[in-house]
Amino acid sequence: MTSQPPRMNRRFSASLVALLASGISLSGCTDTTAKGPVNLSKGVPVGAVLALTGNANVYGQDQKTGIELALKALNSAGGVNGQPIALSLEDSGSDEPSANAAFNLQINRGVLALIGPTLSQQAFSADPIAQRRGVPVVAPSNTAKGIPQIGHFISRVSAQSSVIAPLSIAQALKLNPGLRRAAVFYAQDDAYSTAETVIFQKALTDKGLKPVTVQRTQLNDQDFQNQITAALNQQPDLVVLSLQAVDGGNMIRQLRELGYKGPIVVGNGMNTPNIYPICQRYCDGILIAQAYSPELATPTNQRFLAAFAATQARNPTASRIPPQLTAQAYTAMQVIGEALQRLDRKHPLKTLPLAQARKALMDEILSGTYQTPLGEIRFTPEGEVIQKNFYVAKVRMNPDGKTGRFTLLP
Structure with missing residues (x-):
């Protein structure tokens, strides 16, 4: 009677197949594909x-x-x-x-x-x-x-977020000097969100604002009523989000539907016009730091703007920016x-x-x-970008409630 292979060997075999499929050399230090x-x-x-x-x-x-x-x-x-x-x-x-x-x-x-x-x-x-x-x-x-x-x-x-994120907090205070109490939301299972929220929270305390609540979400969450209700019970006058585009857009919509009327600062995860169809008219007024300005009057940017506009020419509703x-x-x-x-x-x-x-x-x-x-x-020798100019934008939604633009603030 033929015996079956031990279970441990089957697991080892599966691991070996996965390792080989990953392209990692078993020697740990050579890559024959590059010779x-x-x-x-x-x-x-x-x-x-x-x-x-x-x-x-x-x-x-x-x-x-x-x-x-x-x-x-x-x-x-x-x-x-x-x-x-x-x-x-x-x-x-x-x-x-x-x-x-x-x-x-x-x-x-x-x-x-x-x-x-x-x-x-x-x-x-x-x-x-x-x-x-x-x-x-x-x-x-x-x-x-x-x-x-x-x-x-x-x-x-x-x-990196440490350069960008504090700018939008400073702009929120410039527009609303009386801000005192901030509610913070972030996705606890996302590396970007967990890193950025630490920077946002430090920027808040450095500016004298108190994070009165920190609410954790998951990347695939769609219903945020429990977290929003808990946050609104603390009566925040500022909301700060470190979320990706889809969950962030849904969060903004639900915040407004549940009665929050104050300013909202969002992180780099929402730095795309693809948020407009998600939060729709509720996107209007959110603040976000930017690493790019379409108003930059350099030859390279002018060529880039013209090339991008040409790709949008067939879609009359598409942004040229x-x-x-x-x-x-x-x-x-x-x-x-x-x-x-x-x-x-x-x-x-x-x-x-x-x-x-x-x-x-x-x-x-x-x-x-x-x-x-x-x-x-x-x-830098380490590979970090060195860039001079950064900006803060406010989202301005169009009357259709589904399209808008990032308007740079002075």
């Missing part, structure tokens, strides 16, 4: 991993537009010294396992660099894969503390493209092994200065 030359047969390979499905797709779609506009601009100007940039785009969904799988897939394809992932929560899971395998990552929208600190190959063009996430994604692609041009002039890519090209490209990314839609940016 050969850079494959330039279809162009200079660059990958993007964006949330195109799931709740975070409201961000990923904005980002896809920005990357494609930058790619078109780069290739129209000759690409990488005559070689077109070949973009490979993968959907990360809105969760960590999907982001991990997409990173491994792109790296195994031989891309020189990656843009993404969309969410900070995904970045803390997927970026270490790129770091281990020596692949440059330029994050277009990861604002949580600690992203560049994942490793040398990780950088971002999105300013690009959102911040589109501008940041454009910037991420631009940074990689310009760094590739400089690298290829110094050391032609066709002469470099893939691993060496990736390492040299990371050095070029960090050493460059870039004229982008965000203004002039550069990087």
